[in-house]
Amino acid sequence: xxxxxxxxxxxxxxxxxxxxxxxxxxxxxxxxxxxxxxxxxxxxxxxxxxxxxxxxxxxxxxxxxxxxxxxxxxxxxxxxxxxxxxxxxxxxxxxxxxxxxxxxxxxxxxxxxxxxxxxxxxxxxxxxxxxxxxxxxxxxxxxxxxxxxxxxxxxxxxxxxxxxxxxxxxxxxxxxxxxxxxxxxxxxxxxxxxxxxxxxxxxxxxxxxxxxxxxxxxxxxxxxxxxxxxxxxxxxxxxxxxxxxxxxxxxxxxxxxxxxxxxxxxxxxxxxxxxxxxxxxxxxxxxxxxxxxxxxxxxxxxxxxxxxxxxxxxxxxxxxxxxxxxxxxxxxxxxxxxxxxxxxxxxxxxxxxxxxxxxxxxxxx
Amino acid sequence: xxxxxxxxxxxxxxxxxxxxxxxxxxxxxxxxxxxxxxxxxxxxxxxxxxxxxxxxxxxxxxxxxxxxxxxxxxxxxxxxxxxxxxxxxxxxxxxxxxxxxxxxxxxxxxxxxxxxxxxxxxxxxxxxx
Numbered sequence: 001x002x003x004x005x006x007x008x009x010x011x012x013x014x015x016x017x018x019x020x021x022x023x024x025x026x027x028x029x030x031x032x033x034x035x036x037x038x039x040x041x042x043x044x045x046x047x048x049x050x051x052x053x054x055x056x057x058x059x060x061x062x063x064x065x066x067x068x069x070x071x072x073x074x075x076x077x078x079x080x081x082x083x084x085x086x087x088x089x090x091x092x093x094x095x096x097x098x099x100x101x102x103x104x105x106x107x108x109x110x111x112x113x114x115x116x117x118x119x120x121x122x123x124x125x126x127x128x129x130x131x132x133x134x135x136x137x138x139x140x141x142x143x144x145x146x147x148x149x150x151x152x153x154x155x156x157x158x159x160x161x162x163x164x165x166x167x168x169x170x171x172x173x174x175x176x177x178x179x180x181x182x183x184x185x186x187x188x189x190x191x192x193x194x195x196x197x198x199x200x201x202x203x204x205x206x207x208x209x210x211x212x213x214x215x216x217x218x219x220x221x222x223x224x225x226x227x228x229x230x231x232x233x234x235x236x237x238x239x240x241x242x243x244x245x246x247x248x249x250x251x252x253x254x255x256x257x258x259x260x261x262x263x264x265x266x267x268x269x270x271x272x273x274x275x276x277x278x279x280x281x282x283x284x285x286x287x288x289x290x291x292x293x294x295x296x297x298x299x300x301x302x303x304x305x306x307x308x309x310x311x312x313x314x315x316x317x318x319x320x321x322x323x324x325x326x327x328x329x330x331x332x333x334x335x336x337x338x339x340x341x342x343x344x345x346x347x348x349x350x351x352x353x354x355x356x357x358x359x360x361x362x363x364x365x
Numbered sequence: 366x367x368x369x370x371x372x373x374x375x376x377x378x379x380x381x382x383x384x385x386x387x388x389x390x391x392x393x394x395x396x397x398x399x400x401x402x403x404x405x406x407x408x409x410x411x412x413x414x415x416x417x418x419x420x421x422x423x424x425x426x427x428x429x430x431x432x433x434x435x436x437x438x439x440x441x442x443x444x445x446x447x448x449x450x451x452x453x454x455x456x457x458x459x460x461x462x463x464x465x466x467x468x469x470x471x472x473x474x475x476x477x478x479x480x481x482x483x484x485x486x487x488x489x490x491x492x493x494x
Contacts, residue, residue, distance in 0.1 A: 029428070033402050034401055228427060232427060294407075294449075296404065318404040318405065320427075
């Protein structure tokens with residue numbers, strides 16, 4: 001099977017991106033090096049091609065009710081031009097996908113979903129639509145959009161230079177669907193996946209022009225960033241990744257995403273299971289930990305307490321800006337103790353770690 | 366890719382440099398380039414006896430975990446402890462920054478290794494895969 005390419009493929013090659021197969025997409029894992037790129041985003045700004053992300057559009061009178069039924073979060077609390085992070089669950093409480101919802105109006109939404117889940121999500125949405133709703137237009141419009149992200153403390157100043165509106169008017173998790181960047185029609189939101197301030201840009205126009213204009217406008221304060229640093233940035237900011245912190249067998253409550261699950265709203269898929277899980281505690285919980293011994297925790301490494309298995313690492317890594325080896329682990333709830341000691345099994349050796357809340361990156365506002 | 370002329374190379378991208386009775390041992394420029402930013406090195410213990418083919422070290426970059434094997438049998442007489450605090454030295458100069466020094470027991474094992482020109486050709490083939 002040949003790899004899919006985004007409209008920015010030529011830009012990646014031109015700027016020295018090291019291209020890899022990323023879930024069927026040929027995308028840059030890095031340019032200058034993951035750590036350099038990571039620190040660039042923390043200190044100045046970085047530009048990402050995230051055109052592989054999926055977009056599903058839902059239009060019609062019942063759009064709000066239908067989305068409310070699909071999602072764990074309460075979509076009725078957002079207004080036109082607002083964005084909401086949410087999850088779609090199966091009836092048993094496992095996660096279909098996590099996503100962001102863009103509300104154009106009560107009758108018109110855009111769901112931005114994980115690239116690898118796009119087809120699965122679309123099928124899931126269609127299936128549930130056919131079982132109880134009507135009069136909606138549901139379209140997978142992923143092919144129509146390129147998506148860029150400009151992230152970092154300098155992002156606003158840089159993007160403002162090529163932008164037709166005052167970006168200060170776009171607040172955190174809001175968007176403007178009618179913006180011109182370098183003369184090209186775009187939707188711009190103040191959102192991202194790095195733990196920094198920044199923007200995401202959607203366009204059906206020539207994204208490579210915007211790419212070049214942003215790099216020109218930013219000069220030395222901006223650099224192209226690959227998917228390697230996208231992962232270390234999201235992890236260091238403790239943002240979940242589908243397939244690791246959440247999946248069809250890990251619920252949002254177990255992953256520590258209970259804030260995005262509104263059990264008191266009207267019926268939605270997974271509500272009964274999640275409610276039961278909340279009442280009984282569910283038995284598993286995601287904890288933050290820091291390595292005490294030498295070693296880097298990695299996904300799927302086992303976690304032990306006094307020689308007994310209590311769970312596994314969902315994501316672990318060297319956190320470049322914090323200069324620490326950190327992890328998230330899904331463990332049995334009774335072992336979730338502040339400063340609790342546990343062992344990460346690294347190459348058959350027990351390497352000590354400690355549960356320690358508040359160790360992940362939070363930008364100063 | 367850079368490869369140094371006086372070294373011998375393995376198919377798993379280690380190098381050795383023979384000086385009298387001992388051999389310096391490390392990873393190649395090709396290896397560090399493919400691993401990316403190296404953030405952790407698990408070093409072998411000094412004074413242990415080793416067999417050719419043993420996994421002696423583990424190198425971790427941001428994205429990958431990679432085993433490092435010895436092509437020579439013998440005893441480890443020195444490990445480069447600088448790599449514990451500064452693993453990035455392997456990115457900066459993989460030929461200057463050896464991982465360990467081996468007192469080898471069988472010089473004939475060197476015959477199985479590649480010369481610089483053979484290794485360069487081998488890496489070109491690897492890149493085509």
